[in-house]
Amino acid sequence: MVDWEARWHDALYAPGGFFARGEKPARHFRTSPLVGPELAEALLVLLAGVDAALGRPERLDFVDMGAGGGELAADVRASATGDLARRLRVTAVDVGPARTLPGVAWVREPPAVVTGLLVGHEWLDAVPCPVVVGPSDDPWLRTWWPLGDGDRAEVGAPRDAAWADAVGRVRGAALAVDYGHLLADRAAGRYRAGTLAGYRDGRRVEPVFDGSCDITAHVALDACAAAAGGDWVLVSQRDALGALGITPTGPEVPGGDPMAWLEATARDGRVAELRATGGLGDFGWLLHATAGVRTADLLPPLPGWRP
Numbered sequence: 287m288v289d290w291e292a293r294w295h296d297a298l299y300a301p302g303g304f305f306a307r308g309e310k311p312a313r314h315f316r317t318s319p320l321v322g323p324e325l326a327e328a329l330l331v332l333l334a335g336v337d338a339a340l341g342r343p344e345r346l347d348f349v350d351m352g353a354g355g356g357e358l359a360a361d362v363r364a365s366a367t368g369d370l371a372r373r374l375r376v377t378a379v380d381v382g383p384a385r386t387l388p389g390v391a392w393v394r395e396p397p398a399v400v401t402g403l404l405v406g407h408e409w410l411d412a413v414p415c416p417v418v419v420g421p422s423d424d425p426w427l428r429t430w431w432p433l434g435d436g437d438r439a440e441v442g443a444p445r446d447a448a449w450a451d452a453v454g455r456v457r458g459a460a461l462a463v464d465y466g467h468l469l470a471d472r473a474a475g476r477y478r479a480g481t482l483a484g485y486r487d488g489r490r491v492e493p494v495f496d497g498s499c500d501i502t503a504h505v506a507l508d509a510c511a512a513a514a515g516g517d518w519v520l521v522s523q524r525d526a527l528g529a530l531g532i533t534p535t536g537p538e539v540p541g542g543d544p545m546a547w548l549e550a551t552a553r554d555g556r557v558a559e560l561r562a563t564g565g566l567g568d569f570g571w572l573l574h575a576t577a578g579v580r581t582a583d584l585l586p587p588l589p590g591w592r593p
């Protein structure tokens with residue numbers, strides 16, 4: 287029998303594997319941190335809420351889990367201001383080769399204790415899983431992805447465990463941002479062929495387990511939420527960014543500074559991309575609050591995520 291999880295793991299993370307050899311996600315696919323600094327700006331608003339709820343600790347962490355090229359960590363470091371910036375410690379965590387970024391520590395394992403905000407941005411979709419053709423008596427599938435004859439599915443248990451471990455390290459808040467699916471849609475047969483996919487050089491390709499491409503699958507974010515437990519919310523990136531103040535500014539009054547108009551227009555374009563229906567705006571934001579912080583301290587009530 288093929289051990290899909292082991293083959294997937296080796297293709298990405300064994301010596302010479304796709305991420306292990308240091309392939310930069312930016313070369314192969316577009317993620318929200320690559321669009322511009324606006325995601326980091328939103329996360330700094332979230333971090334400020336965590337900071338206030340924790341009583342402004344002397345050292346405040348921002349941890350970028352599965353940092354890839356480190357763009358998000360670098361933007362958070364560069365965009366932070368004032369007293370928060372003085373107390374801020376930014377850490378990028380990745381199993382790939384270390385990158386040198388000003389003001390960012392680069393490590394292979396997340397810190398044992400994170401006081402502040404941990405973000406796994408498109409991290410969980412790169413955590414390898416077993417791939418199964420159903421029906422199956424796997425307990426995770428029985429609970430989270432009932433299969434019919436010939437249906438294919440990725441068993442999300444390794445993602446659940448990875449996320450529960452990450453959240454368990456955090457005093458403050460932990461946020462997973464990813465594409466994914468929900469039980470109701472899985473059970474209704476919307477993903478009968480599974481979601482395994484490959485990406486190389488900006489294109490979707492056949493997922494081949496030879497290290498030549500990224501291999502990814504949608505994340506069962508509802509299962510991750512249940513595994514980590516506690517106080518959590520699952521909302522869309524579109525709604526979360528709006529709630530954190532990342533909204534279009536609209537055209538400037540005629541007669542204003544043309545360079546300011548140009549910059550505002552470019553920013554509006556980036557915000558539209560981050561919030562697009564059928565695109566990045568449909569990503570799920572799974573936010574857990576811990577150690578006395580409440581999700582209600584960090585985000586207003588928003589509609590539940592519908593991928």
Ligand SMILES: C[S@@+](CC[C@H](N)C(=O)[O-])C[C@H]1O[C@@H](n2cnc3c(N)ncnc32)[C@H](O)[C@@H]1O
Nearest residue numbers: 305317352353354379380381382407408409412
């Ligand atoms: C899809 S890329 C996302 C990169 C970046 N966060 C972004 O959104 O542009 C996933 C990254 O997670 C890293 N990764 C996967 N499992 C990891 C683990 N257990 N610990 C640290 N990094 C991990 C991979 O090496 C890869 O760089």
